[in-house]
Amino acid sequence: MNLIHVIILAIIEGLTEFLPVSSTGHMIIASSAMGIANDPFVKLFTIAIQLGAILSVIVLYYKRFFRSVNFYIKLIVAFIPAAIFGLLLAKRIDALLESALTVGITLFVGGIILLFVDKWFNNPRVEKEEQISLPTALKIGFFQCIAMIPGVSRSAATIVGGMSQKLSRTAAAEFSFFLAVPTMFAATAKKLYDFYKEGHKFTGEEIKLLAVGNVIAFIVAMLAIKTFITFLEKKGFRLFGFYRILVGGIIIVIYLTGHNLEVI
Incomplete structure (x- = not known):
């Protein structure tokens, strides 16, 4: 893995982490295309640079914290389902993370859903995070579990989950951002633990690459969050739906024409 790889993956992470398009799915495809997906450090890197994205949420919404x-309490309640299912299904999730075809299918199906979300949930009653009840937070947490399937998108799952509970698009998106903090921190900590448990150690160069990646992810995520909220308020989800269908369809077609898209 070199600096160019780091810059590309960090930009992808920053742009897609909080958009309903699946950052994990995009990084699986990008790392596979660059021929570096087999590297254990690359697999760790794609998770660890989420810390930079987390920091962008804390900085932008620091007053809320x-x-x-x-x-x-709401964040903890919403986080519990993912924590439980993440531990129980860890091996299965890791296996799915190695399938680009899974990403293609879930991007495509998720895109179709996003085309209709604005019509399905067009009568919001909750406009602010303060109005979210603990039962509602828990339900959103269960929606987040769906995003353990690569390509689903944690952001998409939690925003749609929030809207299904009568949250406005903005309130659902912001709560999704907040919930990302404990979720992504836990995922990063778990990945780091597994990395060391398997006997790997960071070299000085790898530490530098992680630092650069997190800084880039932080800056890009700051811009992406601001732009996304403004766009969402005005346009809704249809454009993201079309984008997912296009990207997912391309991946599926490539696979069906005989090309091997498996990471391993």
């Missing part, structure tokens, strides 16, 4: 204890 110092407002009340109830805010953190």
Whole structure:
């Protein structure tokens, strides 16, 4: 893995982590295309640079993180389902992460769903995070579990989950951002633990690459979040739906024409 790979993957992470298009799916495809997907450090890198994206949420919404204890209780309640299912299904999830075809299918199907989301959930009653109840937070947490399938998109699953519970598009998107903080931090910590448990150690160069990747992911994610909220308020999800259908369809066609898209 070199600096060019780092820049490309970090930009992809920053752009897609909070958009309903699946950052994991995009990085699986990108790392496969660059021929570096087999490297254990690359697999760790694609998870670890989420820390930069997490920091962008904390910086942009720092006032929310110092407002009340109830805010953190909601995040914990919403995080619990993913924590439980993540531990129980860890091996199966890792296997799915190695399939580009899975990404193609879930991107395509998810894109079709996004075409209709704005019509399905067009009568919101919850406009602010403070109005979200604990049962609602838990339900959104279960929606997040669907995103353990690569290509689904954690952002898409939690935003759609929020809208199904009468949250406005903006309220659902912002709660999705907040929920990303404990979820992505836990995923990164787990990946780091597994990396060391398997006997791997960071070289000085790898530490530098991780630092650069996180800085780039942070900057790009800051811009992406601001742009996404503005776009979402005005246009909704249809454009993201068309994008997912296009990308997913291309991946599926490539696979069906006999090309091997498997990472391993």
